[in-house]
Every structure is written in structure tokens, then in C-alpha cells.
């Protein structure tokens with residue numbers, strides 16, 4: 001009897017039961033197997049590296065706007081989670097909002113655990129604070145719904161996703177590796193990076209599925225309404241995004257919902273969002 005294997009099997013069984021969680025706001029059941037501290041460690045390290053490699057703006061009106069929206073959305077999350085018995089989940093996030101000075105990149109992302117980046121390029125398409133809140137609500141929604149974790153679980157498989165623990169431990173201790181182990185870990189690291197939103201830099205693209213995009217749209221609208229932003233700003237913003245040419249960044253690559261479906265959904269969910277906004281208004 002191989003006790004390691006038996007233990008691993010038991011661990012998988014326990015985790016399968018405990019990790020079939022529900023997505024906040026939508027109630028959709030999802031399978032996410034990467035332990036949250038593991039994915040957050042990875043994400044926070046990558047975020048720090050990203051900040052060092054890019055030109056970060058430290059002050060001024062653009063940064064102030066991004067942080068104002070961000071802080072309101074964090075308040076909305078706090079309020080909603082506490083009133084819905086999810087208060088213990090708030091520790092899964094360590095929010096941070098930064099702006100990259102690069103007008104030619106029309107992109108924004110929120111890495112697992114709440115690390116947000118907004119490029120000045122997308123602020124031009126957003127046009128104003130309501131438009132920017134649409135972008136940030138959508139990105140924050142991906143993190144709240146743990147879409148990165150779910151994608152990693154799907155891409156690596158259950159065992160691979162769980163061995164993320166081992167990956168992080170190995171990185172910390174500088175443990176000796178066989179060539180196969182090294183290869184497997186390198187691949188896992190790339191998938192982590194891709195799922196965390198910096199895939200283009202590691203050569204693996206792992207776009208969100210249409211299902212995830214629609215879910216992020218919906219949760220994003222809820223956040224907008226709770227923060228007192230204009231939910232009707234969402235449909236025109238995505239129309240402008242669809243018209244933006246040039247190189248598409250990973251988050252906006254190919255799996256965004258069909259433009260017409262997206263417009264119809266946004267209109268349909270706007271009324272729902274307004275109700276949520278009345279129920280959980282951020283002061």
C-alpha cells in the first residue's frame with residue numbers, strides 16, 4: 001500500500017466535497033481545487049513583479065479615480081458578503097489598485113485575491129467615471145467569482161490543481177527536482193500565471209470562457225448599482241470596446257460574449273442590478 005497515494009486520494013475526496021462552492025451573487029455551483037492561499041501567494045508575487053516591470057503612476061486624477069471606484073466596490077463587497085453570511089470569505093482578498101501609464105494598451109485586469117491593474121489606454125475608452133466603473137466592476141467580478149481558480153482546475157485537472165501546494169512549497173524551499181518534475185512545475189507555473197491574468201507574458205493564453213464573461217458582466221452590474229454608478233453605462237462601454245482595433249489583450253481576446261447577446265443581457269440584468277443596489281447601497 002502506498003500511503004502517500006492513499007492520503008492524496010483522501011485529500012482529493014475531501015477537497016472535492018468541500019470545494020464544490022457557490023459563486024457569490026449568482027449562486028452558480030463551481031469546482032475550484034487550488035487552495036486559495038496557494039493561488040493568492042502566486043498572484044501577489046506576480047503582481048509585485050508586474051508593478052516593477054511597468055510604469056506605474058503614483059498620483060494625479062486618474063489614479064484617484066481608479067482608487068475611488070475601487071474603494072467603493074470593496075465597500076460593496078464587504079456589505080454584501082456580511083449580510084449574506086459570507087463574511088469569512090472577505091479574508092480571501094487583499095485589495096490593491098494601480099494604474100499603468102500606457103495609452104496603447106486597452107486593458108485592465110484583477111488578479112486572484114483582488115490585485116487590480118488599469119491601463120491608461122482603457123481609461124480613454126471608458127471616457128468617464130461611470131465607464132471606468134463598468135471595467136473595474138467586470139474585472140473585480142472575475143476575482144470574486146474565483147474564475148481563475150476554476151480555469152486552473154479545468155486546465156490542470158484536479159490532481160494538478162491540488163499539487164499547486166507542492167509547487168509553491170518547492171519554490172520556497174528550493175527543493176531539488178527531477179527533470180520531469182521541473183517540467184511539470186514549469187507548466188503549472190505558466191498556467192497559474194495565465195489564469196492570474198498575465199498569460200501573454202508567459203506564452204500561455206487562457207481566456208475566460210463565455211460563461212465566465214457573462215457572469216462577470218452580471219456581477220459587475222450589481223457592483224455598479226450598489227456603488228451608485230450608472231448601470232446603463234455598461235452597454236455603450238462594451239460597444240465602444242468592440243470597436244477598439246489593434247492588438248487584443250488576453251482579457252479581451254476571443255471569448256467575450258457575442259456583442260448582441262451581451263447587449264441584450266446587460267439590458268435584461270440592469271433592472272435586477274438596480275434592485276440589488278437599493279438593497280445594498282454603499283454610503
Ligand SMILES: [Zn+2]
Nearest residue numbers: 208213216251
Ligand atoms: Zn472578462
